Amino acid sequence: MKTLLLAMTLAAFAMAASIYEFKVPGLEGNEIDFAQYKGKKILIVNTASKCGYTPQYEELEALHKKYKDKLVIVGFPANNFGGQEPGSNTEIKEFCKRNYGVTFTMAEKVSVKGEDIHPLFKYLTAEAAKLGVQDPVKWNFTKFLLDEKGKLIAVFPSKVKPLSEELTAKL
Template structure:
């Protein structure tokens, strides 16, 4: 019965009990199961290919390579802000690989705001609000950092660069 209720909650788009309850489509096929990331910090980032912050892919890749033994980054392309991610999943994957050599996991394109918001973002926003962070996603490249047990520990606005001390202090 408990498993059935959890599945009902997830399919209804209501926040799950843990980040580890989420499994999302991968950008190039397959799926990303957050359960696989237990024991590592997780950085979830909404991305866009035609944004003033798009250069942060470079910093995200550097961060991922430097800390991949204790951190996983998951990018979520989203077209919510001024249509700055208009491409298909294939176009986004090609752009990320060709321009930034992205090797960290990228999810399929989602919505991070509005009625069609992805369930994982409903969950992350609810967790942020529990910490007093209202309306955390104001633009592309908002970063949610979760600890090794899946608890949200920080939310960083777009302007915070991936290799900034603000973020690195949680990894060192």
Template sequence: MKKIFIALASLALASFILPPKHAPFIKSSIYDFKVDGLSGGTIDFSQFKGKKILIVNTASKCGFTPQYEYLEKLYEKYKDKLVIVGFPANNFGSQEPGTNDEIKAFCTKNYGVTFPMAAKVSVKGDDIAPIYKWLTNKSENGVMDADIKWNFTKFLLDENGNLIAKFDSNVAPMSDDIVKYLK
């Protein structure tokens, strides 16, 4: 009888602890994210384990758009230990009005971008992409709350997927503020 009581009590307790099957999966690590790629396909962040990750919200018609050139240089120089993932977004001044195809053509033609680019997303507001909700909320990433004030805000994660720094738009990709984490 005691074993039956323990089994029933355990089952009852489990129903309170375990989320229902319809509950959304809470992503506790950057490696849990998969996003649509700019050219189709999927960018699976679990494939970046063991490398630092620099996530950048980008725009084609911004005063910071020339940072694409330096993001590409940073990627080329440190690609053995760093991956950069660009996220085109139209949240600031309507500076990314293009389609995914137009954005890809612009990045390739003007800056020779070879680092992974995600499909266009929203990086703040009611329609914020889940990965940006994770990046900007301490309750999700466990490290910091972060406000994205403009295009080309950068988030750096270490080789284990931990968020380690956020850089505002005016921090250049090849600056010592960023490069010191790659040496």
């Protein structure tokens, strides 16, 4: 019965019509309900603790503090690229707090690519394709920016820093 329920839940997410239909487990043991972010822009980022782009956590935190009235950042730790996020959820949480003082929202570790891709990233990948961005998640720290109505408006590759003009101009 549990397997059937899980399969039905995953199928529902795969057919999601809006980001606001998603609820995911948070790194703090909470539930992240994207419906609560209606009216704000959302920046979704796949993160990793042992990556050359890991220092972007610092800029993500600064972006969070600067734009918190109109922007929500949700980090999704993932171990899809080079084994650069090997830690448990607890280890990731401690790493982010200790090294970067992360206070923005973090989800539990997920897969952002491949056969076991999380339904949210499957949805974001499909939305990116509508913008002409094929296979958007090429490495850690890919950034998906959604507008106040939940529509994907931009995808930024890993090399685009969170505080770059390229990104902040869209806020």
